Amino acid sequence: MKKPAALPELDHPTLDAASIRRSLHNRLVYTIGKDPITATDRDWFHAAAAVVRERMIERWMETMRSYYVEDRKRVYYLSMEFLMGRAMTNSMLNICAEKEFRDALAALGEMGLKPESISEIEPDAALGNGGLGRLAACFLDSMATMGIAGYGYGIRYEYGMFHQGIENGQQVEHPDNWLRYGNPWEFPRPEVLYQVKFHGRVVDFADEHGHKHYQWVDSDDVMAMAYDYPIPGYDTGTVNNMRLWAAKASRDFDLKYFNEGNYIAAVEDKNDSENLSKVLYPDDTTEMGRELRLKQQYFFVSASLQDMLYRFAKSGTPLDNLPDKVAVQLNDTHPSIAVPELMRILIDEHRMEWTRAWGIVTRTFAYTNHTLMPEALETWPVPLFERVLPRHLQIIYEINQRFLRDVMHHYPGDPALWQRMSLIDEAKGKRIRMAHLAIVGSHKVNGVAAIHTRLMKETIFADFHRLWPDKIVNMTNGVTPRRWLNQANPALSKLITTHLGKGWLKDLDQLRQLTPLTVDAGFCEAFVRVKRDNKARLAAMIQQRLAIRVDPASLFDVQIKRIHEYKRQLLNVLHVITLYNRLRAGGDAPPRTVIFGGKAAPGYRLAKLIIRLINDVADIVNNDPLVRDRLKVVFIPNYDVSNAEIIIPAADLSEQISTAGTEASGTGNMKLALNGALTIGTLDGANVEIRNEVGPENIFIFGLTADEVAQQYAAGYSPWVHYDNNAELRQTLDMLRDGFFSPEDRDRYKPVFDQLTYHGDHYLLLADYASYIACQEQVGQLYRDPAAWTRKAILNVAGMGQFSSDRTIGQYAKTIWNVEPVARTAG
Structure with a gap:
């Protein structure tokens, strides 16, 4: 491998406020092309982003060079989602220059600029939907902070x-057009292009030795172009890379159509690609x-593998040693097509014998499973696969036959x-089981x-x-404390640092040292003040x-996650209605604000109906003078990372109420507890x-445990038993059925009633109802004792050290990837 030339002498950008302020003006004028007099907040944001970038780029280049020079084993994290959130503040914090940047921006106050208004201009990068993508973002942060040569690969x-x-x-x-005003954090790489093939047919032929080979021909081709994003570690010299792929047409347009004056037909292939x-x-x-979904998955996997192999080939190491230098983690089944794709490359393009190729493949890949529900495991119809990826279907059949x-x-x-x-699942028409493919093609499979x-x-x-007793291992999820405490909750972060120093940001186990402070009146008072300000x-x-x-003194009861039946937002609504009925009847409970947030998949009819129910219940409850300010219900639209950074630090109670045995892990539960919320939840x-x-x-x-849930199913669970024997539950459900919350359309929520009764209540809401209501009463009783509540909240923060994504990544590195973290100093 050719040794890279030394970096030329660079004008190192410094991190003091004065130099940052000069850089801001320079970038505004020379990069954005704006006069400070006419510049908008958006112009200043792009200028500030350029300045932050400048202070990461040299570290980024040095990091990438060090991986080549040290011949480091690389970890490639393949994910359909990377829910990164805003990058400005996170980058400032991770390079330990947030104060200097804020001072520099504050010095521009004579122009009417506010630092917070500039950072709020940045849209959330719309590269994910929920926990899967948020986890991937945490993992990239941890790999960079710990000095692991980790790369994220996905779709732009x-x-x-x-x-x-x-x-x-x-x-x-x-439409979430997050790129409307450009993305200052990305680096387009038009020279990094890979051909990705679809459709076509497979021909076979024999070589001069009589060995049979296959060639994929007459395909429709698309080009994958790379966009790079720097991922800075916290207080370290490491800046890793996330590479996302954008689809580009293999040719811009068909000249024949254009010459005939048919411009639409001329660009049709380009648009389709x-x-x-x-x-x-x-x-x-x-x-x-x-x-289109299947094509997306293969598109980013194919481009990523080509890119990995190109980088690997530059080392001059034989392909047989690929697993010694490359570890590929499949984040759920979406990238599992990588298994037959690498086989195709090895046996078709490198003419490798099957057994030798399969050994390389299985030692390279590892698979993370994210669901326990069989119906949620991804499968693809064989005819679709045959049409889109004909060669891969042949390889999958061969893998299956040998397995x-x-x-x-x-x-x-x-x-x-x-x-x-x-x-291959033969039960309902032939379908490829992608989870089975990932398991067979990986050396380790992990739960979360x-x-x-x-x-x-x-x-x-x-x-x-x-069959393989050692293949399935546990890697409990974690979250990065840099984003989810240091950035989202700066006041609490500062309070902790005042008492512990800043070492906890890289070693979250140090939070245990907060335990004795539960009897420190000054600390408890400061902790309460932080929570009150966040709630305000x-x-x-x-x-x-x-x-x-809403009253910041009320109990903020928060459930923020994707809307789905198994996550049981509906059980939360049943409690809200029950509490409402009790208050209307003269009952007593501490004031409570119930806050929901989350998106429903566009085609998920019942989930969308649950959102409407939450809003209809809110309309009735919030305007009923009988309950006054003792109960409020709020649905916050468009839940995303930036909204989460405001909601999570303000939460008193964290709703984690999925049916036991259905939620793989959750990470919202960790973020909320880390910020001092108490959890109400099932053992799930x-x-x-x-x-x-x-x-x-x-x-x-x-509620029921996972084993008890299984027993309920096995015994022939009947929701009517609970309906008939619990008067409060019956009243609550009847209100839904009879249109109490939808007087203009009394049948609107009859489908909800039917789902919970006639259709069997699959997720056992009614079985857990009484236990949940009783548990919520305990919550209310504790909230009446502020000192006791505060003590438990501090103990929740103190107990979160185990749930750092650094700990998770350390376990992946040791157990699955066989890599060593390498500490790098910022400089």
């Missing part, structure tokens, strides 16, 4: 999932949408087991919480665990955006481990 979506509006109480989807990176998760209820031969040797005479383990991993071994992947900020946002006045996902860390007396647990 021109439009995100959607921007959620609420009109007449209903979710309305609008570039649709690949237009939208995150296109609607898959149509055949066209399903094909099942091995299974038959281990378990002869058990065709039912062979059928269960097959990569202890209970999730146990249930993977005992339920959905029990057969694979029996959220209340002001709610007032400004929704014209709903990471709630189990949170209870272990904070102590069972400092968390509110209710």
Whole structure:
């Protein structure tokens, strides 16, 4: 490998406020091309972003060079989502220059500029939808902070999932055009282009030795162009890279059509090609949408593997040593097409023998599973696969044939087991089981919480665990404290640093040292003041955006996550209605503000109906003089990272109420507890481990366990038993059925009633209702004792050290990737 030349002598940009201020003016004039007199806040934002970039780029280049010089093993994290949030403040904090930048921006105050208004100009990068993408973002932060040679690979979506509006109480989807004003954090790489093929056919031929080979011909080609984003570690010299792919036409337009005057036809191929990176998760209820999703997955996987292999080839290392220098983590099944794609490259392009190639593949890949629900495991119809990726279907069949031969040797005479383990599901038309493909093609498979991993071994992947007892391992999720405490909650971060120093930002276990401070009156008073100020900020946002006045002294009861039946926002609504009925009847409870946030998939009818129900309940409750200010309900539209950074620090109570055995892990539960919220939840996902860390007396647990849920299903669960025997529950459900909250359309919520009764209440809301209501009463009783509540809130913060994504990445590095973190100093 050629040694890189030394960097030329550079004018190192310094981090003091005066030099930053000079750079701001220079970038505004020479990069943005604006006079300070006419510059808008957006102009100043782009100038400020350019200045922050300047102070990362040299570290970025030095980091990338060091990986080549040290011949470091690289970790490639493949994910359909990277929910990064705003980059400005995060980058300032991670390069430890936030104060200097704010001082420099504040010095521009004579022009009417406010630092916070400039940073709020930045849109959230619409590269993800929820926990999957947020986890990926945390992992990139941790890899950079810990000095791991980690790269993120994904798609540069021109439009995100959607921007959620609420009109007449209903979710309305609008395009999320986050790139409208450009993205100052990306570096286009037009020279980094890879060809990605679709459709066509496969021909076979024999070489001079009589060996059979395959060639994929007559394909439709698309070009993948790279865009790079620097990912700075916290207080370190490491700046890693996230590379996203945008689809470009292989040729701009068909000249024949253009010459004939048919411009639309001339650019049709270009438009079709570039649709690949237009939208995150296109609607898959149509055949066209399903094909586009499959193409998206293969598009970014193919480009990423080509890029990895190009980088690997520059080292001159033989391909057999690929697993020694490359680790690829598949974040869920979306990138699992990487398994047959790498096989295709090795056997078709490098003419490698199958067994040798398969050994390389299985030692290179590892797979993270994110669901326990069989219906949520991704499958693709064989005819669709055959049409879009004909060569890959052949390879998958060959993988399956060889795998099942091995299974038959281990378990002869058990065709039912062979059928269960097959990569092809024959039950409802032939479908490819992508999770099975990922498991067979990986050397390690991990769950994301202890209970999730146990249930993977005992339920959905029990057969694979029996065959390979050491393959499935646990890697409990974590969150980065840099984003989710230092940035989102600067007042609490400052309070902690005052007492502990700043070492906790890289070693979250140090938060345990807060435990003795629960009896320190001064610390407790300061902790309460921070929470009160955060609640006042959220209340002001709610007032400004929704014209709903909420009392910051009330209990802020928060459920913020994707709207889905298994996450049971509906159970929360049933409690709200029950509490409302009690208050109307003269009951007593501490004032409570129930806050919801989350998006429903556009085609998910019931989830969208639940959003409408929340808003209809809010309309009735918030305007009823009988309950006055004792109960308020708020749905905050378009929940995203930036909204989360305001909501999470203000939360008193964290709702983590999924049906036990359905939530793989959750990370919202960790973020909320880290910011001093108490959790009410089932023993599901990471709630189990949170209870272990904070102590069972400092968390509110209710409901059936995962084993008890399984027993309910096995015994023939009937929701009517709970309906008939619980008067409060019956009253609550009847109000939904009879149109109490929709007087203009009394049948509007009959489908909700039917789902919970006639249709079997699949997620056991009614079975957990009484336990949940009783647990909420305990919450109210504790909230009446501010000192006791504050003590438990501090203990929740103190117990969150285990849930740093640094700990998670350290486990991946040791157990799965076989890489060593390398500390780098900032300089």
